[in-house]
Amino acid sequence: MAKVELKxxxxxxxxxxxxxxxxxxxxxxxxxxxxxxxxxxxxxxTLRMIAGLEEITEGEVLIDGELVNDMPPKDRxxxxxxxxxxxxxxxxxxxNMAFGLRIKKIPxxxxxxxxxxxxxxxxxxxxxxxxxxxxxxxQRQRVAVGRAIVRxxxxxxxxxxxxxxxxxxxxxxxxxxSSLHHRLDATMIYVTHDQVExxxxxxxxxxxxxxxxxxxxxxxxLYNYPGNKFVAGFxxxxxxxxxxxxxxxxxxxxxxxxxxxxxNVFAEHESALKEYDGKEVYLGIRPEDLLFNEDNGAASGIxxxxxxxxxxxxxxxxxxxxxxxxxxxxTEPTRLFKVGDSVNFVxxxxxxxxxxxxxxxAILPTPA
Ligand code: ADP
Numbered sequence: 001m002a003k004v005e006l007k008x009x010x011x012x013x014x015x016x017x018x019x020x021x022x023x024x025x026x027x028x029x030x031x032x033x034x035x036x037x038x039x040x041x042x043x044x045x046t047l048r049m050i051a052g053l054e055e056i057t058e059g060e061v062l063i064d065g066e067l068v069n070d071m072p073p074k075d076r077x078x079x080x081x082x083x084x085x086x087x088x089x090x091x092x093x094x095x096n097m098a099f100g101l102r103i104k105k106i107p108x109x110x111x112x113x114x115x116x117x118x119x120x121x122x123x124x125x126x127x128x129x130x131x132x133x134x135x136x137x138x139q140r141q142r143v144a145v146g147r148a149i150v151r152x153x154x155x156x157x158x159x160x161x162x163x164x165x166x167x168x169x170x171x172x173x174x175x176x177x178s179s180l181h182h183r184l185d186a187t188m189i190y191v192t193h194d195q196v197e198x199x200x201x202x203x204x205x206x207x208x209x210x211x212x213x214x215x216x217x218x219x220x221x222l223y224n225y226p227g228n229k230f231v232a233g234f235x236x237x238x239x240x241x242x243x244x245x246x247x248x249x250x251x252x253x254x255x256x257x258x259x260x261x262x263x264n265v266f267a268e269h270e271s272a273l274k275e276y277d278g279k280e281v282y283l284g285i286r287p288e289d290l291l292f293n294e295d296n297g298a299a300s301g302i303x304x305x306x307x308x309x310x311x312x313x314x315x316x317x318x319x320x321x322x323x324x325x326x327x328x329x330x331t332e333p334t335r336l337f338k339v340g341d342s343v344n345f346v347x348x349x350x351x352x353x354x355x356x357x358x359x360x361x362a363i364l365p366t367p368a
Contacts, residue, residue, distance in 0.1 A: 002064060002077075002154035002187040003029050004050060009059035011045050019045040021211045023059070027204065032181050032188045036198035037208030037234070043191045046208075047157050050189065051080050063154065079148035080157040083164060085140050087132040087147075093119075094128040097146045111150075118146040121183065122176075138169045145180070158190040162197070174200060195235050199223070207231050225353075225367070229360040232284050232353060238317060241290075241327040242355070243283045247276040256283055260323040261302050266349040272364050273354060281363060284353035287317070290329040293344040301344040302327075306337050320345070 004027040011020040020042040027033045035043040048054035050061055052073035061068050068076055087096050094115055101111045119125040122142045132140055141161060148156055158177070162170045178201050181188050192198060198205050199219045207214040207222060207230075215227040219235075226232035232240045245256040245263070254265040254273045263283075265273055273281070293301040307326070308319035311333060318329045318337055329345055337343065354363040 005062040034202035041208040042211040079153035085144040114150040118149040229355040282355040287330040289348040301346040
């Protein structure tokens with residue numbers, strides 16, 4: 001059992017810099033939680049407070065129901081993997097993994113058993129006698145993870161562990177860490193600024209901005225029902241499009257007026273938008289929810305001009321302009337577009353999301 005709970009946790013550095021504000025998070029036993037957000041938003045500080053590496057200014061951190069605010073890091077039964085690996089250069093891979101256990105005076109044969117086990121899990125058995133400098137970045141990262149595994153911790157903490165690796169290796173290590181989570185069946189907390197890592201690895205995403213948690217939920221919940229415009233724009237690549245439109249009631253139905261075109265609102269969204277009659281809102285549409293309209297000029301679509309064409313192989317990203325605003329569409333690669341083409345795209349209005357112009361909060365209620 002290793003449940004991690006944060007209750008009203010805050011951090012102020014040097015009595016001046018507020019890094020984390022009122023964080024309330026529950027990470028269940030065996031869950032893979034990812035803290036994600038732009039650089040400087042307080043993710044690492046939160047992780048370091050869980051690890052005991054940073055003093056907690058306000059609130060409570062509990063591990064398995066036990067208050068750990070004043071417990072030294074070594075007693076928290078937590079292992080942390082850092083971005084810079086922090087391996088000892090003069091020690092072999094074996095010694096690097098065994099070192100922490102020796103300090104704890106664990107018997108030699110038990111240390112050997114654990115190191116061999118970690119080496120097998122991570123497939124680094126053939127490097128055990130090498131020094132870190134004779135390893136690739138990915139192999140070093142595996143040793144850093146191995147050093148955490150041998151401790152048999154209750155909770156694994158990862159602080160941007162893949163940032164120093166090239167793009168291809170990152171994808172591979174990402175899958176390895178996910179697979180490791182399933183094999184070890186342990187609670188893991190992972191910090192990253194990369195929303196793709198968050199989407200692909202997490203059971204639960206904790207989205208941060210400016211020291212404040214914006215939303216907590218499964219990857220698809222945040223993708224499909226972002227609680228505010230920030231989360232909507234941060235999760236997903238290319239990001240969600242936001243068009244400023246005016247809500248208008250016409251003949252008993254709600255429509256959206258962009259100036260150069262009008263759209264009818266999906267019937268189930270009408271009641272939530274009624275109170276915005278006459279006001280501007282942000283209409284959020286994901287790039288994959290814009291469908292190319294063969295019947296150019298149809299009344300239901302958005303008239304656009306093509307400004308950039310990016311063929312990616314599996315699909316093509318199109319940058320498109322209304323008369324005053326820009327949006328991005330993801331289209332099939334077989335259809336060839338040229339810069340300057342006049343085209344028409346129809347949004348899947350049932351997938352549309354709306355955000356208040358002032359508060360930037362989601363307007364549609366989130367389903368239970
Ligand atoms: P993230 O991990 O999201 O990039 P951090 O938790 O590292 O963000 O930092 C959050 C904020 O706290 C930033 O504004 C950062 O400059 C500040 N900060 C981090 N560490 C310290 C420190 N030791 N002293 C003062 N300010 C710090």
